[in-house]
Structures are given as C-alpha cells and as structure tokens.
Amino acid sequence: MSTDALITELGHAQALLVALVEDADPATFRNQYHPDLSPLGWHLGHCVYTECLWLHEKLRGDDSVTSPIADLYTPPRTPKPERGKRLPPQPALLAWATELQAFNLHYLRNLRPQWQEHPLLEDDYLIHFLIQHNSQHYETMLMILNQKALHEHDTPDTPHQPLQASVLQPELADIPAGHYRVGGRKPVAYDNEVPPQQADLGPFSISRTPVSNTEYLAFMEDGGYRRQELWDEEGWRWQQAHGISSPDHWRQADNGDWYAVSMKGSYDLADREPVSGISHHEAQAFARWANARLPHEYQWEAACRIGLLEQTGRVWEWCANPFHAYEGFTPFPYDEYSLPWLDGRHFSLRGGSLHTRPAIKRPSFRNFFLADKRHIFAGLRLVY
Structure with a gap:
C-alpha cells in the first residue's frame, strides 16, 4: 500500500473513533461501565494524544x-475511575480531536525532507502503528458500548428461536510434525510479533471451527460450571467468587431459554456462531470437559498459515500458553506496549473478532489478556 493510501486509511480509522463519540449521549461519553474499561470519550482523546505524541513530540x-x-491521556497517570470526571465537555473534545486529526493527516502528507529520513518513518512504520493503535481502541470502544447495554438490560427477554445444545463433534484438521514459521515482519508487525521464529511442533489435530454456541450450551447443561474437576484451582476460585455460570453477554429468559445482549439490543443466539464472551478459565474448563486442550499459539498460527482454519476473525481465540517474548525480542517503539504484560499471567489470543479492524487481522497478531477477562469478544478452538 502506498504512503498516500496509508494516510487515507489512517483518516478512516480516525473517523470511526469520532463517529462513536458523536453518537454517544453525555452519560455514555463520560461514564465507566466496566472496571477494566475507560469511558468512551477518553479513548478518543487518548488516540489523538498518541498521534500527537509520536508525530510531533517524538518526531520533532x-x-x-x-x-x-x-x-489525563497517559494510562498509568490517571486511574480509570478518575478519567471520566477529568474529560472536557463532549463538544469541546470532539472539536479539538477533529482539528488535530486533520492537522496530523496534513502533516504526514507534507513532511519536510528532514523528517522523512527519521527511523520511525522508515517503510511508513509510524503510519502503520497509528492505524493499528486506533483500530485497537475502536474495538475497545465497542466493548464499552456492549457493557453499557448489559448494564442497562434489566428486563428479561424471550428468544424467538431458543438455543438447543448439540453434541460436540468437531471436524479436525491433522497437522504433521515439522518446522513452522511463526511471527510477522516489519513495518506492519508489532514488537511482540518479531523477529519471526521457527516453531518445532509435534503432530496435532485442531478443530477447523471454533466452539459454537450450541456446543457451549451442552457444556453448561452438563454441569460444566458446577463440576470442580474441570477447573484448575485459580479458575474454580474465580468462578465461585463471582458466581459465573454463562458467557458474559448471555442472559436467561424466564422460561430458561438463553439469548444474548449487545449494543444493538437483545438477540437470538445463532446455533453455529462461535461462542463469545468467555474467559481463559472458562475456555480451559470447556477443553477439559471435551477431553481436549486449547492450542498453543504456535499451533494456531501454523494451522492458520496452512489454510486449515475456518471462521478465523469471528472471535478472539484463547490459547493455552502465557504471552511471552520471542527469542530476539526488542521493545519498539516504546517499552509499554508489550514489556509490562510479559509477566506469565497474561494469555495469548489469536484471530480477531467480528469487531476487529482489518489492520490487525493477520495470522501473526498477538492479543493478550489476564485469565479472568471476559468482556472481550473471545471464544476458543480445540486441539487433540
């Protein structure tokens, strides 16, 4: 993609953020709807701040x-619960944001020669970085709107087509033992995707599709949330402490049928759609129930590159392994994107969701969250 096309793509990513804030009422703009999520308006301000940080402060x-x-907009400096009250008025933030976004696009299109040779601009690295940063926050903003809908949904609905449990009968793809390339390449890849690695994998079989809603309901109806033997110690303690008994956005009608709630309202759960809204703890418990396991992220990427996985990009898919540094990892362009999360407590996810922008939907992209997080659009796929 040419530099001009990338700048246009950055403009599109900017506009998506603005549109979400423009459509928000004052409460949605400023309120915090989940302990792990900032107010909607903060994300727009943070993304504009980040553009200016790199294009103006770091570059020149x-x-x-x-x-x-x-x-306000550097995450460690202001706790999430304090961010909403510190935001400027919604019209003021929108005017400020759109003015600076337009200025940043103009600046990139008219770079002075002395800035064009900067290492951050080599192969348009910084433009790729900003597009992806905005894209990640766009998906997070959709998580906020989903949590708002769940927060406000206080009257049970009744699904038109009740979800029925189905027997787990995965179609498997057999992957032979071998040496497989994993990882990405600059300028698109983030620091945690490089340098590319050679993964020596034994033979394994992987489900062609993620676990579906009907298959997950079978786990629930078989007592999956009540059977301690399916859970590791930490997961069982978490599940019991929080009373978890279904995916995050599932709700139960008065007649016992299940439906889902999102930013668009309540809706029927589609039979074959991948289950979403589950934590790593829940994914692990389901895998044990199925006499299977979660894939290592290298297995997932190898199978994806071969072209044997279906429905990738429908849900983020939890992997078995903690998020870790590749051999030869170097933080870039700053330490805080990956380094703080290489703590053995965050787990890798692969694939992307229906709400993930194309800029970050690639086989090598690595997402990562703590094992108890379920507000994300995450499901699972099985390995045998």
Missing part, C-alpha cells in the same frame, strides 16, 4: 499539544 521535539494533557 514539539510537546506544545501533548504536555498539557499528558497526565
């Missing part, structure tokens, strides 16, 4: 825009 030493707002 001008912090006139970023310095006054760094405390």
Whole structure:
C-alpha cells in the first residue's frame, strides 16, 4: 500500500473513533461501565494524544499539544475511575480531536525532507502503528458500548428461536510434525510479533471451527460450571467468587431459554456462531470437559498459515500458553506496549473478532489478556 493510501486509511480509522463519540449521549461519553474499561470519550482523546505524541513530540521535539494533557491521556497517570470526571465537555473534545486529526493527516502528507529520513518513518512504520493503535481502541470502544447495554438490560427477554445444545463433534484438521514459521515482519508487525521464529511442533489435530454456541450450551447443561474437576484451582476460585455460570453477554429468559445482549439490543443466539464472551478459565474448563486442550499459539498460527482454519476473525481465540517474548525480542517503539504484560499471567489470543479492524487481522497478531477477562469478544478452538 502506498504512503498516500496509508494516510487515507489512517483518516478512516480516525473517523470511526469520532463517529462513536458523536453518537454517544453525555452519560455514555463520560461514564465507566466496566472496571477494566475507560469511558468512551477518553479513548478518543487518548488516540489523538498518541498521534500527537509520536508525530510531533517524538518526531520533532514539539510537546506544545501533548504536555498539557499528558497526565489525563497517559494510562498509568490517571486511574480509570478518575478519567471520566477529568474529560472536557463532549463538544469541546470532539472539536479539538477533529482539528488535530486533520492537522496530523496534513502533516504526514507534507513532511519536510528532514523528517522523512527519521527511523520511525522508515517503510511508513509510524503510519502503520497509528492505524493499528486506533483500530485497537475502536474495538475497545465497542466493548464499552456492549457493557453499557448489559448494564442497562434489566428486563428479561424471550428468544424467538431458543438455543438447543448439540453434541460436540468437531471436524479436525491433522497437522504433521515439522518446522513452522511463526511471527510477522516489519513495518506492519508489532514488537511482540518479531523477529519471526521457527516453531518445532509435534503432530496435532485442531478443530477447523471454533466452539459454537450450541456446543457451549451442552457444556453448561452438563454441569460444566458446577463440576470442580474441570477447573484448575485459580479458575474454580474465580468462578465461585463471582458466581459465573454463562458467557458474559448471555442472559436467561424466564422460561430458561438463553439469548444474548449487545449494543444493538437483545438477540437470538445463532446455533453455529462461535461462542463469545468467555474467559481463559472458562475456555480451559470447556477443553477439559471435551477431553481436549486449547492450542498453543504456535499451533494456531501454523494451522492458520496452512489454510486449515475456518471462521478465523469471528472471535478472539484463547490459547493455552502465557504471552511471552520471542527469542530476539526488542521493545519498539516504546517499552509499554508489550514489556509490562510479559509477566506469565497474561494469555495469548489469536484471530480477531467480528469487531476487529482489518489492520490487525493477520495470522501473526498477538492479543493478550489476564485469565479472568471476559468482556472481550473471545471464544476458543480445540486441539487433540
């Protein structure tokens, strides 16, 4: 893709963020609907701040825009519960954001020669980075809107087509033992995707499709949330403490049937659609119930590159392994994107969801969350 096309793509990513904030009422703009999520308006401000940080402060030493707002929009400096009350009025934030977004696009299209040779601009790296950063926050903003809908859904609905449990009969793809390439390449890849690795894998079989809603309901109806033997110690303790008994966005009608709630309202759960809204703990318990296991992320990527996985990009897919650094890992362009999360407690996810932008839907992209997080659009696929 040419530089001009990438700049146009950045403009599109900017506009998506603005549209979500423009459509929000004042409460949605400022409220926090989940402990792990910031207010909607904060994400727009943070993304514009991040553009200015890299394009102006880091690239040419001008912090006139970023310095006054760094405390609000640098995540470690302001706790999530404090962010909403510190936001400017919604119209003011929108006017400020759109003006700076337009200025940043103009700046990129008219770079002075001395800036064009900067290492951050080599092969349009920084433009790729900003597109992906905006895209990730766009998906997070949709998580916020989903959590808002769940927060406000206080009257049970009744599904038109009740979900029925089905026997788990996965169609498997057999992967032979061998040496498989995993990882991405710059300028598109994030630091945790490089350098590319050679993974030496033994033979395995992987389900062609993620676990579906009907298959997950079978786990629930077989006592999956009540059977301690299916859970590891940490997962069982978490599940019992929080009273978890279904995916995050599933709700039960008065007659016992299940339906789902999203930002678009309540809806019937489609039989073959991948289950979503589950934690790593739940994914592990389901895999044990199925006498299977979660894939290592190298297995997932190898099978994906061969072309044997179906429905990738429908849900993020939990992997068995903790998020870790590849051999030769170097933090870039800053430490905080990957380094703090290489703690053995975050687990890798692969694939992307229906709400994931194309800029980050690639076989090598690595998402990562703590094992108890279920507000994300995540499901699972099985390995045998």
